[in-house]
Amino acid sequence: MNVNENTTGAIYLDHCATTPCFPEVVDIMRFYMEHEFGNASSAHVMGRRARHAIENATQQVASLIGARPEEIVFTSGATEANNIALFSSFAHNECAPAGALLCPIDHKSVLLVGKELARRGLDVEYLPVAANGRVKPEDVMTRLTADTRIVSVTHVNSELGTVQPVDEIAAITRRSGTWIHVDAVQSVGKIPMNVKKTGIDMLSFSAHKMRGPKGIGALFVDARIAARLRPFIYGGGQNHLRSGTLPTPLIVGFGLACQVVQSTLMQRQAKVTALRDYFITRLHQRVPNAVLNTDLACSSPYVVNVQFKGIASEALISGLHQVAISSGSACNSAELQPSHVLTGIGLSSSQANASVRFCFDPDLDNAILDTAIEHLVFRLNSIR
Numbered sequence: 001m002n003v004n005e006n007t008t009g010a011i012y013l014d015h016c017a018t019t020p021c022f023p024e025v026v027d028i029m030r031f032y033m034e035h036e037f038g039n040a041s042s043a044h045v046m047g048r049r050a051r052h053a054i055e056n057a058t059q060q061v062a063s064l065i066g067a068r069p070e071e072i073v074f075t076s077g078a079t080e081a082n083n084i085a086l087f088s089s090f091a092h093n094e095c096a097p098a099g100a101l102l103c104p105i106d107h108k109s110v111l112l113v114g115k116e117l118a119r120r121g122l123d124v125e126y127l128p129v130a131a132n133g134r135v136k137p138e139d140v141m142t143r144l145t146a147d148t149r150i151v152s153v154t155h156v157n158s159e160l161g162t163v164q165p166v167d168e169i170a171a172i173t174r175r176s177g178t179w180i181h182v183d184a185v186q187s188v189g190k191i192p193m194n195v196k197k198t199g200i201d202m203l204s205f206s207a208h209k210m211r212g213p214k215g216i217g218a219l220f221v222d223a224r225i226a227a228r229l230r231p232f233i234y235g236g237g238q239n240h241l242r243s244g245t246l247p248t249p250l251i252v253g254f255g256l257a258c259q260v261v262q263s264t265l266m267q268r269q270a271k272v273t274a275l276r277d278y279f280i281t282r283l284h285q286r287v288p289n290a291v292l293n294t295d296l297a298c299s300s301p302y303v304v305n306v307q308f309k310g311i312a313s314e315a316l317i318s319g320l321h322q323v324a325i326s327s328g329s330a331c332n333s334a335e336l337q338p339s340h341v342l343t344g345i346g347l348s349s350s351q352a353n354a355s356v357r358f359c360f361d362p363d364l365d366n367a368i369l370d371t372a373i374e375h376l377v378f379r380l381n382s383i384r
């Protein structure tokens with residue numbers, strides 16, 4: 001099976017929600033489940049072999065973001081990585097004046113932690129967001145206080161694709177001695193990211209968003225600050241902040257996915273940009289009143305958010321059996337509330353509820369996109 005085949009036959013344009021594993025990732029994971037199944041903490045030969053495989057994979061994961069292997073903490077995914085980054089930055093019974101500065105259009109795994117930190121008495125502030133989804137570095141500067149311990153921003157927004165100016169924000173936090181955490185789930189492996197050049201203290205990413213397996217992600221913690229964070233899960237002491245037996249097959253699969261995307265990042269980026277541009281051109285021809293919510297001048301080519309005036313996106317999506325798309329983040333779909341990202345950039349509830357997100361993978365092609373658009377047009381006509 002390749003990326004464009006699945007049991008439903010639907011064309012999959014929801015790669016921001018999750019992606020299929022590269023075939024070689026599945027193969028290597030299978031090998032580590034069946035044959036090299038030792039516990040990496042065991043002293044015997046099988047433990048040593050698992051440990052060696054994990055070390056190799058950790059190197060691949062670290063290399064993708066320009067980090068050192070000892071700065072990688074494996075987690076169950078980015079939700080957990082975001083939780084650790086924020087919770088571990090504060091002592092368990094700490095309260096204001098210490099606090100955090102967040103971005104209101106970020107993922108719920110950041111925002112709901114922020115809400116909980118505020119409930120515990122910490123000072124949690126939010127950055128203003130422009131209509132294109134960008135935060136301004138100047139606003140970070142004016143909102144930072146001597147007590148702000150951590151600023152958290154998402155590199156690429158998962159609903160809009162907007163790229164935040166993390167370089168400039170990191171330069172500001174570096175000068176003030178504040179930590180910066182970046183949720184880079186939608187950028188790692190897709191657009192270049194080097195934590196050392198950018199000056200990032202913590203960075204979350206997830207294997208299943210970049211053609212690796214579900215259930216594994218990583219938090220990069222810069223060696224300079226690692227000793228100042230509190231453990232998130234106490235236990236045997238493996239994996240710094242988060243103890244527990246390391247899942248060798250998942251880590252090895254994650255490592256291989258990182259290696260593949262690292263060695264092909266620029267080609268994949270060029271290819272997906274051409275696909276995205278083709279999709280938008282064709283969509284405008286076939287559905288002239290489609291409005292882009294995404295500002296293409298400052299966004300990732302892997303996602304575009306589109307508004308179909310007067311249409312309820314839920315009705316559009318649920319009856320569109322041949323194309324798998326979402327009206328925002330998968331977690332929001334169950335709630336039937338307008339997306340906090342779209343209302344956060346100033347869209348009305350009805351505009352937000354008329355919007356859907358198309359996410360691309362470089363392994364798609366123009367013919368598949370044409371077919372998807374024809375199904376979409378048919379469905380739009382049948383519900384108008």
Ligand SMILES: *Cc1c(COP(=O)(O)O)cnc(C)c1O
Pocket residue numbers: 016017076077078079080107109154156157158183185186205206207209217
């Ligand atoms: C998917 C996603 C997450 C959550 O990642 P999981 O690994 O699924 O927990 C966090 N942030 C962003 C921006 C995402 O797109």
